[in-house]
């Protein structure tokens with residue numbers, strides 16, 4: 679968030695640089711189970727973001743000293759490919775990626791019945807292939823679907839989006855340009871049918887009223903994302919049932 683405004687983010691009609699209205703999500707597509715070697719997987723496209731998530735587990739935890747006797751440990755690795763951003767990123771892990779790995783894990787863990795799998799590990803690998811703002815929230819949305827695809831019992835799916843402020847106007851689902859030049863960014867994740875928020879961050883300034891209004895907008899958008907997550911999972915279950923029937 680630079681604070682400068684060299685770019686006009688809203689036109690006279692209140693339309694954003696990518697043609698969206700303030701409360702409009704970017705086009706969202708989720709595909710489930712496309713990686714053969716993972717226990718669960720999901721691919722998400724949200725506008726120009728392209729992210730793939732692989733899940734392994736619950737499996738025996740290694741190294742042994744990480745084992746927790748009465749629950750599973752959840753590990754998460756968020757990584758951006760060098761070619762995922764305009765200016766080539768170094769292939770190693772930056773501080774940002776280490777921090778986002780933790781933030782994403784903390785948003786997902788409350789949804790997992792970790793007590794049912796003592797002494798095991800659940801590993802979530804996130805590879806950002808193309809990034810355009812909102813990769814942490816898109817990663818959370820995709821990772822919870824990948825966890826479900828791995829057959830891991832969940833209290834609910836976790837769906838996420840961000841509220842932002844551009845030219846004093848609240849908007850949903852910031853793109854890269856809006857994230858860079860806007861006045862605020864508030865990523866939110868929740869378990870929609872339980873009404874529980876598992877992530878809430880804020881960068882920039884929001885008044886109390888803006889916060890409340892933003893939260894309402896986020897919850898609406900999260901409900902839409904949740905429907906798309908469930909549709910993607912249903913589609914995958916139908917494919918699996920068809921494969922099983924055909925192999926009999």
Ligand code: UDP
Nearest residue numbers: 763764767809810811812813814815854857
């Ligand atoms: N970004 C970039 N290079 C980097 C890191 C981030 O160009 O090394 C871009 C990328 O488009 C990303 C955006 O900046 O989506 C916003 O990054 P932020 O840290 O706010 O996380 P995000 O919004 O992706 O969750």
